């Protein structure tokens with residue numbers, strides 16, 4: 396029993412914080428990596444069981460349908476040892492003015508009761524939309540910190556349009 400008591404009262408140490416994130420084009424992944432290294436946390440990439448299309452516009456359309464119907468896509472993997480963590484940094488891009496559908500799936504399939512939840516969010520210039528309310532609603536028993544990171548990052552659409560315009564100026568090679 397004394398051994399058990401000791402392990403139960405072990406002070407906070409590395410591993411008790413998890414950085415979980417979803418990222419399509421890597422903007423949110425860069426932030427996740429920096430939090431992970433600076434705080435020596437565990438790191439978990441949230442992935443859907445079925446990948447989104449490579450094509451940007453198809454992904455936008457699918458994300459819109461899933462948002463409007465409240466669909467929660469299946470996760471490729473769950474965090475098996477969620478009980479070990481007292482703090483979860485949760486990162487995602489804004490999709491269609493809200494959190495991506497897979498983020499709702501992630502929150503619905505893990506028990507975050509009593510855990511401190513700290514969002515970090517990237518967007519293409521239109522802000523956080525209702526994403527924080529969606530997080531609060533899907534993790535009602537977590538302690539959601541108000542000090543989320545929100546930052547504008549590159550938009551895939553802007554990059555694609557720029558490249559399309561440029562290619563139109565480049566002489567065809569055939």
Ligand SMILES: Cc1cc2nc3c(=O)[nH]c(=O)nc-3n(C[C@H](O)[C@H](O)[C@H](O)COP(=O)(O)O)c2cc1C
Nearest residue numbers: 418419420421422423488489491492517519520521
């Ligand atoms: C399907 C989809 C929907 C998006 N919807 C929005 C939006 O509503 N508002 C916005 O500001 N940016 C939007 N963006 C841009 C992303 O939020 C932004 O580029 C983000 O930094 C991408 O992060 P990532 O590289 O980690 O995937 C959207 C991007 C995608 C792929």
